[in-house]
Amino acid sequence: MAHPSPIKPALGRSAFVTGGAQGIGRAISCRLARDGYDVSIADIPPQKEKAQEVIKEIESYGRRAIFVTVDVRDAKQIEAAIAETVEKLGPNLFVSVANAGVTQVRPLLECTPEFIENEVRINVLGFMNTHIYAAKQMVKQGFGGRILGAGSIASYRTAENLSPYGATKFAVRGFTEASAKEWAQYGIRVNAYGPGIVDTPMWDHIDAELAKIENISIGEAKAQRVKREVKLGRIQEPEDVAKLVSFLASEEGEYITGQTIKTCGDSQGYRRSKSIPNIAIASILANEYADCRKLLHIRPGNAVNQKWGEMEPPYSA
Ligand SMILES: NC(=O)c1ccc[n+]([C@@H]2O[C@H](COP(=O)([O-])OP(=O)(O)OC[C@H]3O[C@@H](n4cnc5c(N)ncnc54)[C@H](O)[C@@H]3O)[C@@H](O)[C@H]2O)c1
Numbered sequence: 001m002a003h004p005s006p007i008k009p010a011l012g013r014s015a016f017v018t019g020g021a022q023g024i025g026r027a028i029s030c031r032l033a034r035d036g037y038d039v040s041i042a043d044i045p046p047q048k049e050k051a052q053e054v055i056k057e058i059e060s061y062g063r064r065a066i067f068v069t070v071d072v073r074d075a076k077q078i079e080a081a082i083a084e085t086v087e088k089l090g091p092n093l094f095v096s097v098a099n100a101g102v103t104q105v106r107p108l109l110e111c112t113p114e115f116i117e118n119e120v121r122i123n124v125l126g127f128m129n130t131h132i133y134a135a136k137q138m139v140k141q142g143f144g145g146r147i148l149g150a151g152s153i154a155s156y157r158t159a160e161n162l163s164p165y166g167a168t169k170f171a172v173r174g175f176t177e178a179s180a181k182e183w184a185q186y187g188i189r190v191n192a193y194g195p196g197i198v199d200t201p202m203w204d205h206i207d208a209e210l211a212k213i214e215n216i217s218i219g220e221a222k223a224q225r226v227k228r229e230v231k232l233g234r235i236q237e238p239e240d241v242a243k244l245v246s247f248l249a250s251e252e253g254e255y256i257t258g259q260t261i262k263t264c265g266d267s268q269g270y271r272r273s274k275s276i277p278n279i280a281i282a283s284i285l286a287n288e289y290a291d292c293r294k295l296l297h298i299r300p301g302n303a304v305n306q307k308w309g310e311m312e313p314p315y316s317a
Helices: 023-034 045-060 075-089 113-143 163-186 200-213 220-229 238-251 278-296
Strands: 016-019 036-042 065-069 093-098 144-152 188-195 260-263
Touching: 016 023, 016 075, 016 144, 023 045, 023 093, 023 220, 023 238, 036 075, 036 163, 045 075, 065 238, 075 113, 093 113, 093 220, 093 238, 113 144, 113 163, 113 188, 144 238, 163 188, 163 260, 163 278, 188 238, 200 220, 238 260
Parallel strands: 016 036, 016 093, 036 065, 093 144, 144 188, 188 260
Antiparallel strands: none
16 A cells, blocks of 8 residues: 655654554554654553554555553553563664553542542653653664654643643643753654544543533534534544654654644634633633532542453553
């Protein structure tokens, strides 16, 4: 299958992508393979079968691909996954993409400490540690590299019922900026991509949870938000995100570092209409505050301290 790429190929170099088995990570893995990279797909063990499909696609482009297991909540596993990547694909790691992430949708007053901790461990600690171990390898190799990570429009504007998620994506933006300053001296560029509403299993999950909270049917929350908020008028495809990653990884992206770049079809990021008057905002807040009483009666079955295997991947806590 021929997929011509406008970007200078990267033959002989490899890329490491966490959460590469599905959604945006899958699209990034395939796109980087089309750009010439051998790819290490790092994901949790239950994703092995999906990863095999990605490997097949990458091999059809004439590149090598491997699956390495990693739970990014554990720094030692990240270190081991990068070591395995270098052992199998060679000491030529040029791109690392800290893409793995989860979104858990819940009003703040229903969030347990375990719920928040899980999201922070994956989206913040997993993200930072992936960057650090990738950078250590790149510094050792001595020819620079591109370190990329999953931000979001939520890195700029948060949304109700997604508060811990928004906070983690703000952290992505901060760490991207700071680490870019430290690692510029090694020829490493650090940037993040900030998608909007992307058609992946993650958004199916958000949609299903919002449907419960807003008492609407499955599919409605996603459709409404795309219609109301995305100026380009269509949902984003994972490949739209992969195009930006491809650019940032390429020679063309050489002078860009420390940035969290939105790729969201000018999505307004869950924002209510600009023209809404302050008095209306006050009234919305007042209504939400009144709801707090209801929220304090935390619904049964809402505990989020499940162990691996008790929930469908990737939303296990
Ligand atoms: N889908 C969107 O609309 C959207 C928008 C903005 C940002 N993002 C971000 O992009 C990234 C990818 O999102 P997606 O929509 O493809 O999500 P997804 O849920 O479809 O895929 C996430 C991948 O991460 C893996 N993962 C989850 N927990 C992990 C862990 N502990 N260790 C290793 N891997 C783990 C999953 O197995 C899965 O393969 C996330 O960081 C997300 O926050 C997504």
